[in-house]
Amino acid sequence: MDLSYVIVSHNRRDTLLRTLGILERSTPLAEAQWETWVVDNASTDGTAEAIAEQFPKVNLLRRETNEGVWARSLAFSQCRGRAVILLDDDSYPADAQTVTRSIAHLDAHPDLAAVVGRCVLPSGELEACALPGVMLSGAVCMRKAALDQVGGFRREFFRKAGEYDLSFRLWEAGWQVARFEDVVYRHDKHAGGRSAELAFKMDLRNNLILVERFFPPAYRRAYRKDFTQRYAAFARHHGHDRAMSEAIAEARQWAQRERTAGRQTLSPATLETVMQWGLQKQRVGAWAEQQEIRRVVIADHSKNLYATFRAAQRNGLTVSAIAENHPALAGGTYRGVPVLPDREALCGRNEGVILSNVNPARVEARVAELRERWAGPLLTLWYPKTLGGVPEAPVEKLVA
Numbered sequence: 001m002d003l004s005y006v007i008v009s010h011n012r013r014d015t016l017l018r019t020l021g022i023l024e025r026s027t028p029l030a031e032a033q034w035e036t037w038v039v040d041n042a043s044t045d046g047t048a049e050a051i052a053e054q055f056p057k058v059n060l061l062r063r064e065t066n067e068g069v070w071a072r073s074l075a076f077s078q079c080r081g082r083a084v085i086l087l088d089d090d091s092y093p094a095d096a097q098t099v100t101r102s103i104a105h106l107d108a109h110p111d112l113a114a115v116v117g118r119c120v121l122p123s124g125e126l127e128a129c130a131l132p133g134v135m136l137s138g139a140v141c142m143r144k145a146a147l148d149q150v151g152g153f154r155r156e157f158f159r160k161a162g163e164y165d166l167s168f169r170l171w172e173a174g175w176q177v178a179r180f181e182d183v184v185y186r187h188d189k190h191a192g193g194r195s196a197e198l199a200f201k202m203d204l205r206n207n208l209i210l211v212e213r214f215f216p217p218a219y220r221r222a223y224r225k226d227f228t229q230r231y232a233a234f235a236r237h238h239g240h241d242r243a244m245s246e247a248i249a250e251a252r253q254w255a256q257r258e259r260t261a262g263r264q265t266l267s268p269a270t271l272e273t274v275m276q277w278g279l280q281k282q283r284v285g286a287w288a289e290q291q292e293i294r295r296v297v298i299a300d301h302s303k304n305l306y307a308t309f310r311a312a313q314r315n316g317l318t319v320s321a322i323a324e325n326h327p328a329l330a331g332g333t334y335r336g337v338p339v340l341p342d343r344e345a346l347c348g349r350n351e352g353v354i355l356s357n358v359n360p361a362r363v364e365a366r367v368a369e370l371r372e373r374w375a376g377p378l379l380t381l382w383y384p385k386t387l388g389g390v391p392e393a394p395v396e397k398l399v400a
Helices: 013-026 047-054 069-078 096-108 144-150 162-172 196-214 217-237 241-261 268-275 277-291 305-314 363-371 395-399
Strands: 003-009 034-040 059-062 083-087 091-093 112-120 139-143 176-187 295-299 318-323 337-340 352-355
Touching: 003 013, 003 069, 013 034, 013 047, 013 091, 034 047, 034 069, 047 059, 059 069, 069 144, 083 091, 083 096, 083 144, 091 096, 096 112, 096 139, 096 176, 112 162, 139 144, 139 176, 144 162, 162 176, 162 196, 162 268, 196 217, 196 241, 217 241, 217 305, 268 277, 277 305, 277 352, 295 305, 305 318, 305 352, 352 363
Parallel strands: 003 034, 003 083, 034 059, 112 176, 295 318, 295 352, 318 337
Antiparallel strands: 083 139, 091 176, 112 139
């Protein structure tokens, strides 16, 4: 069998039924060559009954409790497809070529574990994980053999950051994860059944687990501080102070577990692949030398900020400000440097701007915003790729 779809859902019957209908109508494979698995996380809205009635060929796994998004892993061992497309209950391939080209690309590249797509929201905005070497679990075609080798998502990641844990393990096992801008998924982002407070809590808690589990001592303290500052600021801005206190307390318990059980520190090669500390230092240095720049603004208090800030320092650059428009972060400081909105950060005697954000969903739009106020040298650190193998122009050259 060529393909297995895997979807996890909780109390979102109508949304899930719509997605199943789209897959039934649009999957470009013979009926015997694909299947769908739905993990129903203890829905009480008639989800299971509706699937049985309207989509009797769908394989349904019913759980007695809501076990979160990691529960999609419960279907992996039973999937018969050599490729597995992971979807949310409101995401789906945008066209037939997304399916056929993804599978063909996996077949042609035996070291590739995941073909990650460009995920488009109803507004036209994009969605992606903050680091380009990490899959997006609602818009990815995976090699079944890779999942069999490293295992699926882990139970502790009820929601948020599970993709990082799995992607890190794939890279460490010798697999690759690649994103392509001409492989497209839609994500309708239907509301309902999701707790904002839980999301904020899990964002901080789970990112701190990643730090304790995978990072070496030299970086553990830096990222623990960075992630706490960033995610706590977002949560408190939205009135979820209690969620932050709970997240920090639970993360400390997990840190003790990691110390006791034995950390899974990533190899230097894997860390460089996913965090790009050395590559960013090299790119910042080459750019600064070419442009004769010594004083810069770093744009965005992003998940990648420490790597960019470190690269600037290692190249002897003065960072005058962090340009950040989100009200949760603007007005604070980052390692002694003021965090200011663009209108304040991009004035003065600055010679260049480095965009720290490497989230593929944000880079192009953020560059356009910066260009409204800054016409000088601008360095981006993420470059789009297409499935055809011909790299697109670097983002900063597209907009310079």
